[in-house]
Amino acid sequence: MSILTNGWAAYDEKAIFKPIKFKRSALKDNEILLKTLYSGICHSDIHQAKNEWGRTVYPIIPGHEIVGEVIEIGKNVKDFKIGDYAGIGCMINSCKTCNACLESKEQFCENGVVWTYNSCNHYDDNEITKGGYSDKIKVREDFAIKIPQNAPLNLIAPLFCAGITTYSPLKFSNIKNNDNVAIAGFGGLGIMGFKYAKAMGANVSIIARNNKKKDIALKLGANEYFDDVKKINKKFDMILITIPAKYDINDYLKILKYGGEIAIVGLPPINEDVSIKVNQLMPMAHKKIYGSLIGGIKETKEMLDFSLKHKIYPEVKLIKANEINQAYDELLNSGSDFRYVIDFNE
Ligand SMILES: [Zn+2]
Ligand SMILES: [Zn+2]
Structure with missing residues (x-):
């Protein structure tokens, strides 16, 4: 059964975000479904929402710094259970067989990595991926990062990119x-x-x-x-x-x-x-x-452990989803050293 999702989308190069309802394809046996808790705003979201890299498919739903709670699991999922916390970064799929993938450098997949949004998921449903500016997102379990229960969930979303x-x-x-x-x-x-x-x-x-x-x-x-x-x-x-x-x-x-x-x-x-x-x-x-371009899944897990151990977090400013447009304006006009993070708990 497809998954009804509420998100925020930009519809053209003006990059004005408005609510959108859309369907994600049904959960597969190796996938987990997350309820989004926090979703960071990255500068590359702005570039793509405005089509500055020239390959944006509208409506675009960005977001690749995601912290969520597992609310459903496919029947072959081994490492996650309902109620676990999980993170999703910049990619959600790759071939898993090429030299780069075998070294867990999935970002350099020789057959093409699938980015978390604005990317064709050509290993799966051929749909254009839709990211974390949405209340639910699903991912293969081997592209999800397990987050310990005691981690500061409100601070860590930007770790999955920055x-x-x-x-x-x-x-x-x-x-x-x-x-x-x-x-x-x-x-x-x-x-x-x-x-x-x-x-x-x-x-x-x-x-x-x-x-x-x-x-x-x-x-x-x-x-x-x-x-x-x-x-x-x-x-x-x-x-x-x-x-x-x-x-x-x-x-x-x-x-x-x-x-x-x-x-x-x-x-x-x-x-x-x-x-x-x-x-x-x-x-x-x-x-x-x-x-250097982000990092592979194995290294992202290592990075999260290292960050939690040494308490390395970005400066975060939490906003509500209806404040995305304002946050974009502020980032474009003044730039900033902190990361805006959408708080979906509201
Ligand atoms: Zn980013
Ligand atoms: Zn590959």
Whole structure:
């Protein structure tokens, strides 16, 4: 039996959200159905609601930072029972057989990952996926993240995107005690990356473009705070770049140690993209630059455990579902370091 769901959808590029009723296809034997408790608003929701990446199917129901309670389970489900809490992040399906999937790097599935919303679920019902701005959502149990009963449910939804996005590259670069790490850009992602790197034992410095957040950074335990990358006179083992605007990558290569690594998780607009010339790269002493995109399911579970253990949470501002439009306006006009999270308990 199909599942009647109440959500919030944008109907065109103006991205004005209005209530919508729609049906999700019937629960399968390996799926769980969640009652949504909290759903974070991510900046990529805004890009897609406004069709800024050019591939939006309307009406669009975004949301890929979801915390819910299990209210129904398929008959083959093993790891969840009714009443458990579960999280859903950016993806809900993949082929499970390719090299990337076998390593639990489902986000890089060679046969195409299915994103939580605005994506065709070509392994299943071929429907366009609809995300967490809705009161119910279902998922294969192996794409759900079990949440312990005592976790602070109101704080953790953004971990399933902003958290894993910054945790994964720090693990990939094998950050450990006393490594010198720099976080470039100190917005929402930068702050999360800073907290994880510190909890991994690194000496963490912040590179920003002004002094506005110096006091906060030092209070949180930043080793050093730089307001201009060109003035830095030391070298780092790793630099995590979270900057969503244009910058010169050479400024960062210059302050990277021999063999050091730059991970890029910030996405500048297409017309302000960052480039590098081979002639500049060649003399760069085995330095590596790599991009990172969220993280696999196995690593997302690890990230949640790590976050709960070290009490690493984003700054969250809870809103009601009818305040989505207002939240979008505020994010677009002022930007912010906290995450808006829709509270469906209301
Ligand atoms: Zn996101
Ligand atoms: Zn795959």
